[in-house]
Amino acid sequence: MILDGKALSNQLDVNMKAEVAELKATGLSPKLVVIIVGHDPASQIYVHNKHRKAIKLGIESIIERREADFTEAELLQLIDQYNCDDSVHGILVQLPLPKHIDEGKIIRAIDVHKDVDGFSPESVGKLFNNSHEHYPVSCTPKGIMTMLSHYHIDPKGQHAVIVGDSNIVGRPMGALLLNAGATVTYTHILTENLSAHTKTADILIVATGVAHLIKAADIKPGATVIDVGMDRDENGKLVGDVDYDHAKDVAGAITPVPGGVGPMTITTLMQQTIELAKVADHRTLQPVR
Numbered sequence: 001m002i003l004d005g006k007a008l009s010n011q012l013d014v015n016m017k018a019e020v021a022e023l024k025a026t027g028l029s030p031k032l033v034v035i036i037v038g039h040d041p042a043s044q045i046y047v048h049n050k051h052r053k054a055i056k057l058g059i060e061s062i063i064e065r066r067e068a069d070f071t072e073a074e075l076l077q078l079i080d081q082y083n084c085d086d087s088v089h090g091i092l093v094q095l096p097l098p099k100h101i102d103e104g105k106i107i108r109a110i111d112v113h114k115d116v117d118g119f120s121p122e123s124v125g126k127l128f129n130n131s132h133e134h135y136p137v138s139c140t141p142k143g144i145m146t147m148l149s150h151y152h153i154d155p156k157g158q159h160a161v162i163v164g165d166s167n168i169v170g171r172p173m174g175a176l177l178l179n180a181g182a183t184v185t186y187t188h189i190l191t192e193n194l195s196a197h198t199k200t201a202d203i204l205i206v207a208t209g210v211a212h213l214i215k216a217a218d219i220k221p222g223a224t225v226i227d228v229g230m231d232r233d234e235n236g237k238l239v240g241d242v243d244y245d246h247a248k249d250v251a252g253a254i255t256p257v258p259g260g261v262g263p264m265t266i267t268t269l270m271q272q273t274i275e276l277a278k279v280a281d282h283r284t285l286q287p288v289r
């Protein structure tokens with residue numbers, strides 16, 4: 001079975017578009033600001049895709065592009081401007097940032113109520129505590145959970161193996177799967193005998209940035225394989241971290257690249273923008289004591 005993230009994303013758009021129209025009729029217009037520093041070509045594509053999707057759904061979208069020499073102080077000031085702007089509900093600073101900027105400092109500068117990526121220590125803490133409050137979660141792993149649920153793949157009691165320990169994907173992915181009742185193994189760059197671990201996975205999540213790291217022989221027959229990779233092969237073609245052409249014959253379910261996880265990331269970003277707009281609206285409606 002192919003897990004078609006593109007089709008699912010387009011399907012979820014229908015409801016989101018209607019919801020945005022309803023909110024606008026009540027005077028609430030969800031608005032997202034994406035800040036991108038520098039000219040990383042991959043980041044340009046992602047940011048363009050986000051903008052296109054927002055426009056399609058009727059979500060207001062502002063892209064703030066800055067040169068690679070934009071300073072940390074200038075970026076903090078730009079974030080503060082949008083923190084103070086009540087018409088803005090979500091702020092996303094595209095990662096990675098140039099080396100001279102401290103990512104942790106930037107993430108902590110974003111108002112937690114506008115942290116649409118769920119990268120703030122507060123939101124990450126809620127995720128790891130399995131809090132029942134509403135809070136944003138990193139869009140890629142959250143989108144993967146939506147996809148699993150849509151395809152009736154229930155992680156409860158399953159062995160989920162994560163390859164890659166990034167803050168954006170691997171770590172929050174493990175937390176979400178744990179919260180859903182999976183037994184979770186984290187593997188990473190220092191893991192010895194990686195294949196021995198991946199072969200025991202009922203659900204295998206691969207997010208390393210190494211093209212075709214995972215081969216058919218590394219996969220348990222019938223497993224669900226989720227490929228978060230966005231790599232270029234020697235011909236410049238977009239490929240994943242999984243050798244899809246051979247892996248698809250072993251896996252029970254697998255995501256393609258492109259058209260798998262990527263579109264779900266963007267759809268989740270839109271869902272969370274709408275959610276933050278609704279929460280902000282409730283907050284302003286609270287009677288002042």
Ligand SMILES: Nc1nc(=O)c2c([nH]1)NC[C@@H]1CN(c3ccc(C(=O)N[C@@H](CCC(=O)O)C(=O)O)cc3)C=[N+]21
Nearest residue numbers: 045046049093094095096117139258259260262263265
């Ligand atoms: N603050 C922040 N939040 C992020 O969510 C974030 C980020 N920084 N930095 C980079 C990663 C990566 N990411 C993707 C978004 C869309 C596609 C996407 O649209 N993929 C398409 C095609 C892409 C192509 O054609 O190159 C697909 O898979 O079908 C991929 C990857 C968001 N990220």
